[in-house]
Amino acid sequence: MRADVQRADAGALACALDSLAARFGNRLVRSQAVREQHAHTLSWLPRQPPDGVVFAQNTTDIQDVVRICARHKVPVIPYGTGTSLEGQVNAPAGGICIDMRDMNRLIAVHADDLDCVIEPGITRKTLNELLRDQGLFFPIDPGADASIGGMAATRASGTNAVRYGTMRDNVVAMKVVRADGAIVNTASRAKKSSAGYDLTRLFVGSEGTLGVIAELTIRLHGIPETIAAASCSFPTVDAACRATIMAIQTGIPLARIELLDEVQIKASNAYSKLSLPETTLLLLEFHGSDAEVAAQSERFGEIARDCGGGNFEWTTKAEDRTRLWQARHDAYWAARGIRPGTESVTTDVCVPISRLAECVTETQRDLRESRLVSPIVGHVGDGNFHTILLCDMTDADELRRAEGFLHRLVERAQAMDGTCTGEHGIGQGKQDYLKGELGPGAIETMRMLKRALDPDNIFNPGKILPPE
């Protein structure tokens, strides 16, 4: 929470709520329970509920909420599933949350074009169930069953970004409601365009601070004929990273490549009753024809062996794939099992892959020296990794050490030409780091954009940009 975010004027808020109640009836909900639910944050940031929640059913609803709130300078906070990790849905200045849960339609599928048009509230698992019959899927997988609108707003990615890219690459076009209630169509449905400024990419990752996403056209992919899973243990993080770099450089189209460090493996062995060697593990997935995934798996196996990897295994059988990946699927709950009763603080950084081994190894050393416990799990093909810090929130000294660690984690990544967040976003939690990463010119430029599109700062105030 930042002290500098001012609440809306009480009278203005009351007027806005009256107008919203008249317009939306019982689709405006003000109960304490519902407001609290919409402040839910999966981080250690305090919960900051909005003053009311509107359940939108269509674009006109969104426009009307925005227009009413704009008239009274009351904040507007878009809400998908509340699974963001940096306080993106908190309402530090109060205001009106727009819940997209009911805007969950699949509007059109264009199978030949490999795209579909959706409402923002549809979740990725629901979408993929609806697409399966047509042999298509939407590949971005951030772990949680997040809404696609929320994933676009936070520029989400996840395990198979190494092959399919992030939300940046997979949104074709959007319909966005601007601060004056106008509709912005960001692009045509053409696969590529050089027609003017890239408005799509401007709104992707803007965390609801520039406009509200009302519709999306997203890229789809054919469900691969065959999926192979593989696993391989490595003596060191460095060896695992070298194998990853070599695999990418030789052009193996890895669909997923995940690193689990020794601490995570120990936790997974205990939690999931596995007997993995207690050292760095890489888990992989390959997508293609039978022949392709076989060739890719075997080529990776050779590279892994050259880098000192052992216990290399690969399979295309569904049940064996699940077994190989068990440690990754259960990673979060296995981590929680290390120190029952503590809170987990999940954060992420991303560095150029050449620096990844060094960054992870230094982070492991820092954890030991700080007497902290955190498994490390990484989307290693992108240079992106997560720490799952298990922290006793009642222990002031541990809390202080944890804060110091998280601060050094970001500074370490930035010192290696990396970023303070590869996929979780800035939200409330990482604002102080933006300037250190990009310098004052970039921050000022972001402010210019924010002021231009949202002069009264009604859209998700207190997010992304640090106080002036």
Added chain:
Amino acid sequence: MRADVQRADAGALACALDSLAARFGNRLVRSQAVREQHAHTLSWLPRQPPDGVVFAQNTTDIQDVVRICARHKVPVIPYGTGTSLEGQVNAPAGGICIDMRDMNRLIAVHADDLDCVIEPGITRKTLNELLRDQGLFFPIDPGADASIGGMAATRASGTNAVRYGTMRDNVVAMKVVRADGAIVNTASRAKKSSAGYDLTRLFVGSEGTLGVIAELTIRLHGIPETIAAASCSFPTVDAACRATIMAIQTGIPLARIELLDEVQIKASNAYSKLSLPETTLLLLEFHGSDAEVAAQSERFGEIARDCGGGNFEWTTKAEDRTRLWQARHDAYWAARGIRPGTESVTTDVCVPISRLAECVTETQRDLRESRLVSPIVGHVGDGNFHTILLCDMTDADELRRAEGFLHRLVERAQAMDGTCTGEHGIGQGKQDYLKGELGPGAIETMRMLKRALDPDNIFNPGKILPPE
């Protein structure tokens, strides 16, 4: 040329030129010949030379030009190689051209990270020569040996965008000089990031209207172990498009897939002394290991045959690849050979691939009905195609018919959910079409961004945005 772009005040311009002369000496050039060269446009737009050209050597030079020009509200036009097609380097309001020719250094190569840092004036062929020894290449190929800065500014793509993406996907980060002379670092060197607004994508494709690109970090790829080329004739455009869609849907990672229509093939047979069947031709390229490109070529061959394709041929031998692709390499000069003495007007549109056959076929019919001659060449995997209209500029009636045709071409693409330009940009030539494509909300939003970053409209005025 648009009448509404006002020239800078004469006194202000004189003051700016004095300051620039004092700062840059003989690196400010005002000769008629050099000014004319910098207005060069490969379209039928009239040439509009700047008032002076500064040959920049480093970022500080760019900052100083921008600061001096900003003080006097004199336009600034960045210049790479002048190979843009929609008047992007013209100076309708006069002003100072910044020529990047001498800012052509390869600053750093990060082979493990598959990226490099460059100055904006380096051309793609020079860059690829410098990278070859390390087994790396930069894949974007718009045809011309353009500067990478110019390619970023216009969001260029070309024949292998179907596999490697466009400049949108291949710029990692940029250093940009803002209208107040400040430096904006748009991103870290991490492969992905969710840290704030996507400033990189904001400047990519902004055609010099929001800032001047002073440095770029771009993505590289490993030179493929083997390259296969293939060619196949089809009875109709529709059959060729169906084969393309099926190949993409089955996941064949086509590196290039180019369509040449019957008119182009006739021209190529005549110009390059070939004996291709005078019907629609697809030319393809596959990148990978020996086994991969063989499998891909053969899978495509089967699909092509299922769609009625004939004369399917594929090869990995360099001299045979050149022979198969001869018609594509010589396409422009072959087209010019159809009607010697006429001018050629090259334009592009892009539609969802499901509509491509229909769009190309209707365009061919329109050409016949308008008594015009234009071969069609398409990056068919992206739904993007070019017409090379051969026009007798001295024939007023033909000129009128040509203008009508070009107008209908764009409206046809837009009516099919497509865009008025897939890769050439808006420049001066396509401003009137932006609003029709995206609606007033998008245009107003682009204007808000332009005003926010360039309130005095000094950066490349008269480009992209239609007059208010």
